[in-house]
Amino acid sequence: MVRLITHNLLACHVKGCTSNNFPLQLQNVQIELRDADFNADFLKTFLPKLEWKALVESAKELGDTSLPVEQPEMFDDDFLKNLHHVLLEIHIEEGTMICPNCKHSYPISNGIPNMLLAEHEIG
Amino acid sequence: MSRPELQAPPEIYYGDTEAKKYTKNTRNQQIQADMTYRALELLNLTPDEPAFLLDIGCGSGLSGEILDEEGYIWAGVDIAPSMLEVALEREVEGDLFLQDIGQGFGFRPGSFDGAISVSVLQWLLNAETSHPTSSPPHRLNRFFTTLHSALRNPSRAVFQFYPSSDDQIQLITSIAQKAGFGGGVVIDYPNSNKARKVFLCLYVGGGGGQQQQIPQALDGDVIEDGKVRFERRRARDLRKDKNGKRKSQKVVDRDWILRKKELYRKRGKESVPRDSKFTGRKRKPLF
Numbered sequence: 326m327v328r329l330i331t332h333n334l335l336a337c338h339v340k341g342c343t344s345n346n347f348p349l350q351l352q353n354v355q356i357e358l359r360d361a362d363f364n365a366d367f368l369k370t371f372l373p374k375l376e377w378k379a380l381v382e383s384a385k386e387l388g389d390t391s392l393p394v395e396q397p398e399m400f401d402d403d404f405l406k407n408l409h410h411v412l413l414e415i416h417i418e419e420g421t422m423i424c425p426n427c428k429h430s431y432p433i434s435n436g437i438p439n440m441l442l443a444e445h446e447i448g
Numbered sequence: 449m450s451r452p453e454l455q456a457p458p459e460i461y462y463g464d465t466e467a468k469k470y471t472k473n474t475r476n477q478q479i480q481a482d483m484t485y486r487a488l489e490l491l492n493l494t495p496d497e498p499a500f501l502l503d504i505g506c507g508s509g510l511s512g513e514i515l516d517e518e519g520y521i522w523a524g525v526d527i528a529p530s531m532l533e534v535a536l537e538r539e540v541e542g543d544l545f546l547q548d549i550g551q552g553f554g555f556r557p558g559s560f561d562g563a564i565s566v567s568v569l570q571w572l573l574n575a576e577t578s579h580p581t582s583s584p585p586h587r588l589n590r591f592f593t594t595l596h597s598a599l600r601n602p603s604r605a606v607f608q609f610y611p612s613s614d615d616q617i618q619l620i621t622s623i624a625q626k627a628g629f630g631g632g633v634v635i636d637y638p639n640s641n642k643a644r645k646v647f648l649c650l651y652v653g654g655g656g657g658q659q660q661q662i663p664q665a666l667d668g669d670v671i672e673d674g675k676v677r678f679e680r681r682r683a684r685d686l687r688k689d690k691n692g693k694r695k696s697q698k699v700v701d702r703d704w705i706l707r708k709k710e711l712y713r714k715r716g717k718e719s720v721p722r723d724s725k726f727t728g729r730k731r732k733p734l735f
Binding site for chain 2: 327328330331334335336337338346347361364366367370371374376413435436437438439440441442444447448
């Protein structure tokens with residue numbers, strides 16, 4: 326149930342891991358496609374929150390290359406459709422997310438990432 | 449029965465059976481739904497503008513379902529795996545995370561347009577181990593600071609919770625203020641034992657144009673069905689005497705008396721008064 330929309334907001338929260346902790350790298354992922362309602366207004370308001378480069382990279386890791394490398398200034402329907410698909414319809418079911426900085430791995434099982442930390446990692 | 453948060457940590461208390469039980473209970477569903485609607489009302493989001501919300505302690509998705517219905521896109525975190533499993537079965541739309549909110553969030557700054565949380569904060573008030581990071585103030589601090597940064601400016605976070613004392617409210621609000629939040633506590637129906645609900649309304653930002661104000665608490669008559677709450681229980685209690693035994697019902701009418709007498713005769717009880725035209729009549733007031 327992790328979608329790229331939340332993955333794009335997620336950084337590592339291990340103690341002391343404050344720089345270069347985003348985006349979490351996806352490994353050994355199994356994805357599932359599920360239709361979602363298209364909402365252009367939501368996408369437009371959400372765009373400023375996205376880290377575009379990270380989104381394109383993670384989409385590539387999941388095998389989707391429909392997004393342009395640079396964030397376009399004008400949004401046409403095709404672009405929004407693609408963005409909608411990437412953000413809201415690709416669900417990561419299994420896999421791991423690994424912090425590029427501290428290498429902490431967050432396992433995803435059954436679509437739910439385990440974000441729990443060990444005692445010494447709590448900030 | 450003592451409060452659930454005093455019995456075991458949430459991930460253990462809400463095991464497989466309790467998670468199912470909790471979710472199936474229609475009373476819980478109703479209460480959760482009511483409180484979610486109220487929390488959304490207190491969030492005061494701009495109508496017709498799509499928002500991305502965080503559901504803190506989403507559990508089995510009872511509140512998430514309402515968010516789905518209302519058209520919000522949301523992500524939820526909870527510490528009880530069994531509850532999340534139930535949420536998966538119920539096919540809620542939001543993204544779910546297994547996360548201990550006392551350990552803080554890793555969301556990037558400004559990720560969410562608002563946060564709601566129903567019946568969760570009280571779980572943060574118990575220390576599970578003696579490690580310094582598991583003391584309630586430390587966990588609350590970590591929770592509120594990371595939440596504050598994860599929320600957009602300006603935005604709100606609304607928490608419904610069950611404090612067991614004023615000290616707990618004091619502790620929570622003071623830590624939230626230190627984390628940078630404005631706002632305070634709204635108590636709905638403060639004079640009713642049953643309908644009383646405590647909401648913590650926190651603001652991020654709110655300087656600039658309009659000052660954010662604490663919303664009005666609901667007050668006055670909770671009674672919607674025209675009955676006083678507890679009436680049934682009081683009526684039941686009235687029927688019991690001091691020893692906890694049920695008092696005999698009041699004499700109802702002549703037919704009832706005749707039936708009882710007939711019954712006693714059949715059982716062979718002695719000295720049952722004979723029936724006459726005076727049976728069951730009220731005495732005249734003789735003064």
